[in-house]
Amino acid sequence: MVVICLKKGILMNKPILDEESVSAAKQIMKGKFPTMLQYFLEDTDAYLMRMRTGMAEKKTEEIVSTAHTIKSSSLQIGAVRMSDIAQEIEEAARAQVENGCCDREFFAPLVTRLEETFAATKAAFK
Amino acid sequence: MKQKSQKKRAHILVAEDDRTHQCYVESLLQGMGFDATVVSNGASVLDLLQTAHFDMILLDCNMPVMNGYEAAKKIADMRADGRIGDIPVIALTANQQWGDPEKCFEAGMDGYIAKSLWLPKWKPRLQRMICQWLPLSIVAPHNDDGGGEVVNPVAVTKTKELVGRKFRALIEVFLSDAKQHIENLKHLAQNKAPAEEAVLHAYALTFSSRQVGALQMARIAEKIMRRSSVLSKKNEDCSIFLAEELPDMERAYERTRVSLSDSIAAS
Numbered sequence: 001m002v003v004i005c006l007k008k009g010i011l012m013n014k015p016i017l018d019e020e021s022v023s024a025a026k027q028i029m030k031g032k033f034p035t036m037l038q039y040f041l042e043d044t045d046a047y048l049m050r051m052r053t054g055m056a057e058k059k060t061e062e063i064v065s066t067a068h069t070i071k072s073s074s075l076q077i078g079a080v081r082m083s084d085i086a087q088e089i090e091e092a093a094r095a096q097v098e099n100g101c102c103d104r105e106f107f108a109p110l111v112t113r114l115e116e117t118f119a120a121t122k123a124a125f126k
Numbered sequence: 127m128k129q130k131s132q133k134k135r136a137h138i139l140v141a142e143d144d145r146t147h148q149c150y151v152e153s154l155l156q157g158m159g160f161d162a163t164v165v166s167n168g169a170s171v172l173d174l175l176q177t178a179h180f181d182m183i184l185l186d187c188n189m190p191v192m193n194g195y196e197a198a199k200k201i202a203d204m205r206a207d208g209r210i211g212d213i214p215v216i217a218l219t220a221n222q223q224w225g226d227p228e229k230c231f232e233a234g235m236d237g238y239i240a241k242s243l244w245l246p247k248w249k250p251r252l253q254r255m256i257c258q259w260l261p262l263s264i265v266a267p268h269n270d271d272g273g274g275e276v277v278n279p280v281a282v283t284k285t286k287e288l289v290g291r292k293f294r295a296l297i298e299v300f301l302s303d304a305k306q307h308i309e310n311l312k313h314l315a316q317n318k319a320p321a322e323e324a325v326l327h328a329y330a331l332t333f334s335s336r337q338v339g340a341l342q343m344a345r346i347a348e349k350i351m352r353r354s355s356v357l358s359k360k361n362e363d364c365s366i367f368l369a370e371e372l373p374d375m376e377r378a379y380e381r382t383r384v385s386l387s388d389s390i391a392a393s
Contacts, residue, residue, distance in 0.1 A: 028153055028249070
């Protein structure tokens with residue numbers, strides 16, 4: 001529990017967006033950045049729904065796979081806090097897959113935190 | 127009269143299911159001067175390989191329909207029976223678990239790029255990694271003098287900067303090891319050894335030559351490596367092929383030795 005609290009503390013210190021990554025991505029993408037952002041926002045909504053379904057149905061592999069995708073796509077677009085939370089969920093879910101369990105109560109606050117951070121990320125991009 | 131070398135744009139096939147990544151990777155590769163075709167699963171890769179030529183395949187590991195590992199195994203079969211050329215297949219993955227690289231290599235992939243490398247600020251590092259795996263005919267095309275540059279002066283300068291006073295020792299080790307690999311290849315050719323035994327020597331020669339900027343040697347070593355790899359999958363020996371290539375390699379070695387010795391003297 002101590003480890004989790006410490007990690008959350010670190011996560012909260014990360015900015016919602018890493019401005020350097022965002023501006024570099026805009027430079028690389030040139031005119032296509034708005035399209036990439038639109039894909040990111042639409043698909044993350046869908047991934048979060050899948051993650052919730054995975055929790056409800058105790059399909060831990062589904063939580064691993066969606067968290068894994070969010071971890072890297074959010075990093076790509078500069079949404080660093082989201083990426084860290086997604087990584088936290090992925091690692092925990094992988095451990096639970098190995099132990100053959102799915103502790104919904106454990107994931108619920110982390111997924112809520114990810115959803116809240118996603119909302120903040122959307123707002124930051126506006 | 128020298129003609130300007132015609133640099134071919136490498137065509138890279140990318141399999142990636144996430145649209146954010148697809149969009150990003152395509153722009154990134156195009157910005158690096160490559161042509162990119164992006165599909166969303168391994169099955170589409172196999173379909174495209176029937177009809178189009180690619181210089182490299184980047185495969186995401188976790189994809190629906192057919193994942194990267196399964197696709198890589200099927201591509202390895204296609205390479206082995208000659209349906210496609212020896213195209214490098216590189217894993218593109220966000221997996222960070224112990225054993226993930228091994229899993230990729232077991233599936234027949236040639237290399238491994240962590241997806242975090244797609245991060246914008248790491249673009250030069252990524253570009254270098256991709257170029258390491260691209261065939262040299264694309265990265266450093268031949269000039270019209272028959273063999274192309276003997277050494278790449280930029281690479282030699284960078285190596286000097288990197289290793290400082292150890293440059294002489296590095297070059298001496300490179301030349302000594304390279305000579306040994308060439309002797310080993312000659313021995314294999316004389317004994318009609320299985321082609322798979324030539325692959326490791328050619329591989330070591332390719333990458334050590336690239337590291338010190340010995341372009342001509344790297345180009346010939348890479349040709350031997352790829353050809354030996356194809357022959358080994360057919361359980362054939364390498365004697366005829368090596369007998370044709372090794373005289374060129376020995377001449378390239380001698381030119382490289384002279385050129386690098388000049389670089390040592392100048393440093």
